[in-house]
Amino acid sequence: MSRPVTxxxxxxxxxGIDELxxxxxxxxxxxxxxxxxxDHCDxxxxxxxxxxARGRHELLAKHGLKCFAISNHLAGQLVCDPNDDARTDAFAPEDCAGDAEKKREWAIETTKNAARTAKNMGLSVVNGFTGSPVWHMLYSFPPLPPSAIDDGFGRFAELWNPILDVFDECGVKFxxxxxPTEIAFDLYTAKRALEALNHREAFGFNFDPSHLEWQGMDPVKFIEAFPDRIYHVHMKDCATTLDGVSGILAxxxxxxxxxxxxxxxxxxxxxxxxxxxxxxxxxxxxxxPLSVEWEDAAMDREHGAEEACQYVKNIDFPKSGRAFDAAFGD
Known part of the structure; x- marks a missing residue:
């Protein structure tokens, strides 16, 4: 049976969600x-x-659709982000604007509520971001002591373990x-994030190959490294166009x-x-599910979304239950 394409x-x-x-x-x-x-999911x-929560399913069912996961990217970003510039104001309620810790408090409670909503919807996965206390230190200049990165992963664990306690209570995984901009942006940082959380089961990954591909990694290696932690999959593409003038940092x-x-x-x-x-x-x-996250600034999005759906359905196939040459053995 093929996987659902969402x-x-x-x-x-x-x-509006009904129109979409x-x-x-x-x-x-x-x-x-x-x-x-x-207005998609509050x-x-x-x-x-x-x-x-049940009504979200009923709304989709009118169109013959289902929901397998919800996504809490914007609030999740503010949990660990420094929240010290106006860009993150747009992710939180207006009364949080300009107040880094107020944004963080709102984000933590909203992320916990995402787990509770998923439970009320009968779902087992919430996708999202974590933010990062150390992303802004990516390039180590001024010189950066290793302890600064250690402290950043410790801060991540300090903030996320209480959130994941609620996920455990709800029987939901994050x-x-x-x-990039999250506590884990490649294979090594993903391993480190798991280690910071003592590999608790509530935390895994929404696999999105595009973010690995443009960094120069083989996305398949990520799947192979974390076979028991791929809780959801985004189907998104990218292309590198380095021409001797352009750079990978864009x-x-x-x-x-x-x-x-x-x-x-x-x-x-x-x-x-x-x-x-x-x-x-x-x-x-x-x-x-194989969930299309459609992004292509040079293409009409409705054309692209329809084309992407058919592409994913065509590329997907179930695993074989037998060796192709088994019939030769009898």
Missing amino acids: LFTGQWADM ARKAAKWGYDGLELACWG PDRGAQDAAY ALEVH SHLDFGDPRRGWDFRSVGRGDVDFEAIIRALNAIGYDG
Whole structure:
């Protein structure tokens, strides 16, 4: 049986959920991965109002769609982010603006509520970000003592362990999308994040190959390194376009600028080897959704979302239950 193909709604939060569900069904999706912003899913309300939480399923069911996970990226970012500039003000309520710790307090409670909402929806996974106390120290100049990074991972554990206690109480897992600006942005930092949390089961990963690909890694190696921690999968593509002038750090150029050294692409139109990823997911027994996170600044998003759905359905295939040459043995 093929895995369900869903659409992550984060890039569609400007569109009402009923309208988006209608379009997604027409495009061929099996479900939506609901973002916890816009009118798609309110984690604070869903934590307190079981009828609202169930109603998310009922709304999608009208269009023949299901929900397998919700995503709490924006609030999660503020848990560990320094929160010391205006960029993060947009992620939190207006009365938190300019107050780093007020944003953090709101983010922690909202992330806990995402777990409670997932429980009320009968879901087992919440995707999201963690933020990072040390991302701004990525390039070690001024010189940085190793203890500063150790302290950063300790701070991550200090902030996230109480959140994960609520996830455990709810029987829900948190799946970090390994991503620049998060505590884990590659394979080594992912290992370190798990170690900081003593490998507690509530914490795993939302595998997104695009963020690994443009950094120069083989995304399949990530699946092989964490076979029991792939709790959800994003299908997103990217392409590196280094030409001897552009750089991998993207030169402070906006997405979509042709001068960038890399950019996101519609699924199947970039550098990611999705067939190798499907084979690796089959090898670890992953049978959850393949969720399209559609981002391509040079393509109409509705055209891209429909095309991406069909691409993912075509590239997916179930694992064989027998060796192809078994028939020769009898």
